[in-house]
Amino acid sequence: MLRLKYQEEKIMQKNYDLVIVGGGPAGLAAAEAARKNGIENMIILERDKELGGILNQCIHNGFGLHTFKEELTGPEYAQRFIDRVKELDIPYKLNTMVMDISEDKKVTIMNREEGLQVLQARAVVLAMGCRERPRGALNIPGGRPAGIYSAGTAQRLVNMEGFMPGREVVILGSGDIGLIMARRMTLEGAKVKVVAELMPYSGGLKRNIVQCLDDFGIPLKLSHTVIDIDGKDRVKGITLAQVDGRGKPIPGTEEYYSCDALLLSVGLIPENELSKEAGVELSAVTSGPVVNESLETNIPGVFACGNVLHVHDLVDFVSEEAAAAGKNAAKYILGNADTDSGEKVIPIIPTSGVRYTVPANIRVEKMEEQLKVRFRVGAVYSKCYVSVYLDEERIIHRKRPVMAPGEMEEILLKKEQLQEHEGLAQITVKIEEA
Amino acid sequence: MNKTELTCIGCPMGCAVTVEMDGKGGITGVTGHTCKRGEDYARKEVTNPTRIVTSTVMVEGGALEMVSVKTKSDIPKGKMAECVDSLRGVCVKAPVHIGDVIAADIAGTGVDIVATKEVPALVP
Numbered sequence: 001m002l003r004l005k006y007q008e009e010k011i012m013q014k015n016y017d018l019v020i021v022g023g024g025p026a027g028l029a030a031a032e033a034a035r036k037n038g039i040e041n042m043i044i045l046e047r048d049k050e051l052g053g054i055l056n057q058c059i060h061n062g063f064g065l066h067t068f069k070e071e072l073t074g075p076e077y078a079q080r081f082i083d084r085v086k087e088l089d090i091p092y093k094l095n096t097m098v099m100d101i102s103e104d105k106k107v108t109i110m111n112r113e114e115g116l117q118v119l120q121a122r123a124v125v126l127a128m129g130c131r132e133r134p135r136g137a138l139n140i141p142g143g144r145p146a147g148i149y150s151a152g153t154a155q156r157l158v159n160m161e162g163f164m165p166g167r168e169v170v171i172l173g174s175g176d177i178g179l180i181m182a183r184r185m186t187l188e189g190a191k192v193k194v195v196a197e198l199m200p201y202s203g204g205l206k207r208n209i210v211q212c213l214d215d216f217g218i219p220l221k222l223s224h225t226v227i228d229i230d231g232k233d234r235v236k237g238i239t240l241a242q243v244d245g246r247g248k249p250i251p252g253t254e255e256y257y258s259c260d261a262l263l264l265s266v267g268l269i270p271e272n273e274l275s276k277e278a279g280v281e282l283s284a285v286t287s288g289p290v291v292n293e294s295l296e297t298n299i300p301g302v303f304a305c306g307n308v309l310h311v312h313d314l315v316d317f318v319s320e321e322a323a324a325a326g327k328n329a330a331k332y333i334l335g336n337a338d339t340d341s342g343e344k345v346i347p348i349i350p351t352s353g354v355r356y357t358v359p360a361n362i363r364v365e366k367m368e369e370q371l372k373v374r375f376r377v378g379a380v381y382s383k384c385y386v387s388v389y390l391d392e393e394r395i396i397h398r399k400r401p402v403m404a405p406g407e408m409e410e411i412l413l414k415k416e417q418l419q420e421h422e423g424l425a426q427i428t429v430k431i432e433e434a
Numbered sequence: 435m436n437k438t439e440l441t442c443i444g445c446p447m448g449c450a451v452t453v454e455m456d457g458k459g460g461i462t463g464v465t466g467h468t469c470k471r472g473e474d475y476a477r478k479e480v481t482n483p484t485r486i487v488t489s490t491v492m493v494e495g496g497a498l499e500m501v502s503v504k505t506k507s508d509i510p511k512g513k514m515a516e517c518v519d520s521l522r523g524v525c526v527k528a529p530v531h532i533g534d535v536i537a538a539d540i541a542g543t544g545v546d547i548v549a550t551k552e553v554p555a556l557v558p
Binding site: 056059060061062065072073074158159161162187188189206207210402407 | 444447485486487489490492498499500502504511519532550
């Protein structure tokens with residue numbers, strides 16, 4: 001990316017204590033928390049024409065039960081946080097693209113009114129969210145006709161722009177957005193013929209299978225994938241086939257479905273191009289930054305939260321995590337958290353079915369009295385235990401009737417317990433069979 | 435006595451709830467839920483299933499082309515399609531505020547359709 005070093009002299013530079021990159025649910029909650037913890041000189045940067053991020057196109061309900069104890073739609077949930085940011089008089093810039101973040105926290109931004117600007121920040125909260133895995137990431141054979149959309153693009157077209165991407169629809173992937181769009185397009189008069197999922201389990205929440213597929217009699221075909229796309233200018237149909245345990249199509253199981261649109265709901269990827277440029281260390285599992293107990297990256301003063309850190313299922317948890325990041329950023333700025341004073345860093349090791357944890361490591365002195373550690377499992381487990389070990393000592397052994405990769409799990413670590421364990425070298429989180 | 439296994443849709447937790455019935459339409463027991471909402475959902479789902487329906491309608495003279503809407507409370511499951519159908523072609527004038535009634539008594543359910551998004555009027 002352009003770092004524009006030779007031009008920096010000419011570009012207007014402004015100083016901020018805190019720059020928040022992204023005005024979606026994570027950025028809004030981080031901003032609120034930072035302001036309430038004493039940060040005055042701060043700004044939120046948003047590339048879209050309004051605050052609220054992806055919630056603006058998530059018009060379905062089910063948001064906010066944890067946060068507000070009532071069921072809201074996406075735009076309503078976003079508005080609650082937008083109102084708080086406005087009440088607290090927190091400045092924000094819309095239609096503003098962040099071009100670059102440097103390791104010394106110079107944030108280069110651009111918009112139509114002010115052109116190019118450099119903001120020198122003391123702390124940065126990364127809250128850029130995630131984006132969808134595109135067709136190119138899937139290696140589907142067949143033509144390249146019009147009519148193939150990612151589910152989120154279709155959601156934006158239907159919900160915000162008022163267009164129908166198709167009348168006869170096949171959906172590949174059972175991620176939540178795909179399931180939500182199956183219902184939405186059915187209600188708008190389209191025929192959703194089938195939802196195909198490569199894995200033997202759904203990637204979406206159970207409730208979405210019930211209320212988006214079962215309610216409308218839409219079949220969900222597990223262990224199935226698209227092996228051919230038919231059509232030259234526009235999709236005419238697709239061929240589905242069952243796959244074996246290694247994801248290979250099984251000959252003889254092919255089925256042709258005529259359709260004029262194929263929606264892809266095949267996963268989300270944290271959007272970390274800016275983080276990478278800044279030198280933030282990323283996790284190979286989550287594609288998000290590796291963070292410590294303060295949600296701080298390897299660059300002191302650069303924090304991450306929400307879907308840019310790891311993809312969440314529930315916005316409520318994004319808000320909660322982002323509030324922690326905002327509070328920690330405030331502490332950093334106000335000097336309560338002196339940088340790298342040589343405390344011991346305890347790694348959290350995910351193993352036996354646990355794919356990753358956020359945070360990935362803990363400085364016990366810096367953690368709050370209680371710390372939520374979130375993780376995902378790599379397969380479907382039933383009647384097993386989530387166990388946490390401090391070195392060899394098991395401190396948590398919690399029974400879980402069902403766990404699936406589509407649903408984020410959490411454990412609560414207590415500072416006292418960690419302090420009491422002498423010579424703590426590592427924490428292990430694993431799944432144990434009953 | 436027969437049992438119905440349900441997945442609660444009250445929140446994204448998706449609790450597995452079991453409803454026991456006496457065969458004459460009476461509920462004899464609900465288990466597996468983790469909150470009051472789950473029990474209410476299960477009782478309703480086996481007797482009179484309802485859903486909140488969300489959609490969008492066009493806006494005239496607003497900063498955005500569309501405004502998102504929902505049924506103010508849940509409506510019978512069988513009325514979902516009719517509800518969305520009767521919103522087709524509806525156009526409201528900006529500004530629109532959260533909670534504004536967009537259509538009253540949708541599909542004869544007695545439930546209003548309300549806006550779920552703020553759409554300011556377009557400043558010329």
